[in-house]
Amino acid sequence: MNMSYKEYGQLVKKMSPGSPIYKTFPLAFLIGGTICSVGEALRLWLSSMNMSKEECGIWVSVILIFITAVLTGFGVFHKIAKFGGAGTFVPITGFANAVVSPALEFQTEGFILGVSSKMFIIAGPVIVYGTIASIASGTICYIINCLGGNI
Amino acid sequence: MEIAISLLKAFCVGGLICVVGQILLDYTKLTPARILVGFVVLGVFLGTIGIYKPVVEFAGAGATVPLTGFGYLLSEGVSQAVKTQGLVGILKGGLCAGAAGISAAILFGILVALIFKPKKK
Numbered sequence: 001m002n003m004s005y006k007e008y009g010q011l012v013k014k015m016s017p018g019s020p021i022y023k024t025f026p027l028a029f030l031i032g033g034t035i036c037s038v039g040e041a042l043r044l045w046l047s048s049m050n051m052s053k054e055e056c057g058i059w060v061s062v063i064l065i066f067i068t069a070v071l072t073g074f075g076v077f078h079k080i081a082k083f084g085g086a087g088t089f090v091p092i093t094g095f096a097n098a099v100v101s102p103a104l105e106f107q108t109e110g111f112i113l114g115v116s117s118k119m120f121i122i123a124g125p126v127i128v129y130g131t132i133a134s135i136a137s138g139t140i141c142y143i144i145n146c147l148g149g150n151i
Numbered sequence: 152m153e154i155a156i157s158l159l160k161a162f163c164v165g166g167l168i169c170v171v172g173q174i175l176l177d178y179t180k181l182t183p184a185r186i187l188v189g190f191v192v193l194g195v196f197l198g199t200i201g202i203y204k205p206v207v208e209f210a211g212a213g214a215t216v217p218l219t220g221f222g223y224l225l226s227e228g229v230s231q232a233v234k235t236q237g238l239v240g241i242l243k244g245g246l247c248a249g250a251a252g253i254s255a256a257i258l259f260g261i262l263v264a265l266i267f268k269p270k271k272k
Contacts, residue, residue, distance in 0.1 A: 021177060028173035029166035032217070036165025037158045039212030044154060057215055057224070062255040064216065069259035073267035086172030089183050090190060091165065091216045096256050098187070103260040104269050115264045119257070122184045126218070127253060129188050130225050133195035134245025138229035140199060142241055145233060 024085050031080070031087030039064055039091075061092050068096035072104065098122035161213030164206065168217040187218055194222020195245075199230070224248050 003011070039060050046056040071077040077097055081088040088094055099119050106114035120127070172190065175181050181189070197203040203223045207214040214220055228248020232240030246253075 024173055024177060025170055028169045032169025032172075033162035033166030033213075036210075036213040036216045037162040039165075039216040040158050040161035043212045044157065058251045060212060060216070061252045065252065065255045066259055069256075069263050073263040075270035086176050086183075086186070087166070087169040089187065090169045090172040090218060092218065092221065092252065094183070094187060095218060095221070095252075096259070098184075099256040099260045100263050103264040104267055107264055107269055111264070115261065119260045122187065123253075123256065125184060125188050126191050127249075130191040130195065130222060130249065131245050133192045133222065134225040134229045134248075135241055137195050137199040137226045138233050138241035138244055141230045141233040142238060 027083050028085045028087035028090075031084035032090055033087075035064070035087070035091045035093055064092050065096040068093040069100045072097050072100040077101070095123060095126060098126075157211055160210045161216075164210035164213035165217055166213075168214075168219060190218040191222040191225075194219035194224075195226045196222075198223040198226030221249065221252065224252075 042060045042063055043056050046059055047053070051059070068077060071080070077088075077093075078101070081097070089097070098121075102121050103115045103119040106118040108114065109118070172186055175186050175189075176183065194203060197219065203214065203219065203226075207220070207223065215223070225245040225248055229241065229244030232244030232247065234240070236243065
């Protein structure tokens with residue numbers, strides 16, 4: 001078959017099954033929303049036990065990370081992620097899965113060079129650029145504070 | 152009734168943030184890892200300029216559970232630390248605020264790797 005690269009590219013685009021947006025958007029909304037409501041329910045429950053706002057936030061994250069870790073361990077999480085799309089990886093559950101999933105997968109390469117290094121394969125960049133951004137943010141706050149402003 | 156309303160708010164705002172992620176996933180060549188990094192950095196940015204705080208007050212976990220909320224947490228932590236500790240707060244604030252989440256993910260990651268065997272796909 002004679003075909004230019006461009007034609008081939010178009011053919012591939014036509015043939016490859018794209019996920020239809022009428023499916024992916026509602027699913028992302030539904031699953032992402034559900035995860036956030038679970039978080040909100042936990043937050044309300046914890047704050048009813050006289051916990052400070054800050055503590056509540058931390059425990060909500062920790063509980064969601066724990067649930068994700070267990071679901072990942074049982075191999076259930078990737079089944080939910082398959083149709084939840086961004087609904088599963090944008091919430092903190094996605095961060096937790098990004099840590100736990102490679103940790104589990106690279107067991108065979110040992111606990112030093114496998115589990116503990118591969119666990120940061122996605123979480124690493126998130127932490128690195130999050131920290132860099134927070135340093136930038138802190139510098140701005142510091143300058144504004146020095147100038148006598150308030151942020 | 153109040154509980155139902157806050158759950159609904161969390162559902163809608165959280166869901167919408169996820170749909171933004173889905174749009175990026177479907178219409179751009181960004182991989183999930185890049186989207187995650189982008190969301191955290193965006194959260195720090197929106198937190199710094201003070202846009203994200205009202206969203207958190209409105210939607211609660213709907214705004215804090217998505218990764219933009221993690222970014223917001225870092226920006227809040229660093230701005231508090233700068234206020235109380237000065238210059239050294241710039242370096243301490245962000246990671247201190249995110250420490251619990253990161254430590255929990257590391258702990259459960261190691262525990263899962265110790266307990267479970269990888270599944271064949």
